[in-house]
Amino acid sequence: xxxxxxxxxxxxxxxxxxxxxxxxxxxxxxxxxxxxxxxxxxxxxxxxxxxxxxxxxxxxxxxxxxxxxxxxxxxxxxxxxxxxxxxxxxxxxxxxxxxxxxxxxxxxxxxxxxxxxxx
Amino acid sequence: xxxxxxxxxxxxxxxxxxxxxxxxxxxxxxxxxxxxxxxxxxxxxxxxxxxxxxxxxxxxxxxxxxxxxxxxxxxxxxxxxxxxxxxxxxxxxxxxxxxxxxxxxxxxxxxxx
Numbered sequence: 001x002x003x004x005x006x007x008x009x010x011x012x013x014x015x016x017x018x019x020x021x022x023x024x025x026x027x028x029x030x031x032x033x034x035x036x037x038x039x040x041x042x043x044x045x046x047x048x049x050x051x052x053x054x055x056x057x058x059x060x061x062x063x064x065x066x067x068x069x070x071x072x073x074x075x076x077x078x079x080x081x082x083x084x085x086x087x088x089x090x091x092x093x094x095x096x097x098x099x100x101x102x103x104x105x106x107x108x109x110x111x112x113x114x115x116x117x118x119x
Numbered sequence: 120x121x122x123x124x125x126x127x128x129x130x131x132x133x134x135x136x137x138x139x140x141x142x143x144x145x146x147x148x149x150x151x152x153x154x155x156x157x158x159x160x161x162x163x164x165x166x167x168x169x170x171x172x173x174x175x176x177x178x179x180x181x182x183x184x185x186x187x188x189x190x191x192x193x194x195x196x197x198x199x200x201x202x203x204x205x206x207x208x209x210x211x212x213x214x215x216x217x218x219x220x221x222x223x224x225x226x227x228x229x230x231x232x
Contacts, residue, residue, distance in 0.1 A: 006162075034219050043208060043222045044163070093162060097214075108153070108220065110162040 002028045004096045006111025013084055013118055021079045021114045023094030029074035030096035034108070035067075038091040050077045084118040091115050121146040123211050125223030132199050133231050140226045142209035143191040151214040152185060152192045157206045157225075166207075167194070199230045 003026040013019050023033055032051055036044040048069050050056045056069035066088075068080040077096075081088055093113040122145040132138050144152075150171040155163035169176045169183045169192065176183050180199075185192040192211075196203055206227050212220035 041225075041227075043224045046219055046221075049219055091160070107165060107168070107214075110164075112162045113160070115160070 002026075002096070002107075002109045004030075004094065004109045004111045006094055006114055008114055009112055010115040011117070013116070015085055015118055016083055018080055018082045019084055019116060021081075021092055021094075021116075023077045023079070023096065023111050025075045025096045025109070028096075030077075031074065032097045033071060033077040034095045034097075035069060035077075035079050036093045036095070038093060038113075040091075044093060047079075081116065084116070086118045089116055089118045121149055121211055121221040123209060123221050123223040125209055125226055127226060128224065129227045129229070131229045131231060134199060134201060136199055138194075138196045138199050138203070138228055138230075140194045140207055140209070140228070141191060142193070142211070142223050143189075144211040144221075145190065146211070147187075147190065148213055149211040151212055151220070152183070153210050153220065154181075154183060154194050155208045155210065155222075157208065159206075163208060196228075199228075201230050201232055204228055204230045 005024045007022050035047045037047050038044050046059050047062045048056045048058045050069050050071040052071050052074050058064050071077040091113050094111040095108040125142045153168035154166050156166045157163045167181050167183050169185050180197045182195040206225045208225045209223040210220035
């Protein structure tokens with residue numbers, strides 16, 4: 001299957017600083033990438049949908065200015081948590097989809113996730 | 120929008136027994152139903168999926184059934200093994216247009232030796 005690489009896998013930062021998380025599709029072009037947040041023992045909650053070359057679409061309740069998403073190329077999307085606070089501590093996971101195929105559909109490939117701890 | 124419910128939230132079975140997890144969805148436009156297995160702190164891994172043009176799909180010990188009329192689908196794991204212990208998520212969506220999936224809340228499966 002396709003490979004999605006996410007870095008870093010874990011990060012600890014001080015309150016008030018910004019953290020950037022990268023999501024790369026290694027062997028395919030991802031026209032669409034998704035960013036999820038997962039609290040302990042809970043499901044994946046979609047934060048935003050990122051399309052290459054355009055602005056991300058954020059889910060209701062997600063602050064655009066706090067969670068900056070950039071999808072500058074077909075293989076890279078970044079999530080920047082700005083002015084991080086302890087309540088932003090969570091597991092962040094990206095997923096990428098390949099070109100849309102009407103006949104076969106698409107599969108979502110997940111990055112390995114980033115555990116963010118804000119102290 | 121789509122809403123996915125999943126039951127049970129926790130499930131314990133003896134090794135060798137079968138496990139069944141059920142999900143319901145609300146949006147009749149959804150046509151793709153993947154199941155993911157997630158071990159603690161790791162990425163979700165696709166284990167099986169089904170599209171709305173079929174009613175059942177099987178892959179070795181894992182099978183998924185879909186009832187479009189009732190809008191529910193189920194995961195069946197037979198001859199469970201300790202390594203099957205994980206959290207399982209169902210999801211529903213329309214993948215023909217790159218739509219995102221809505222995930223169920225998850226089921227924590229424990230297979231007891």
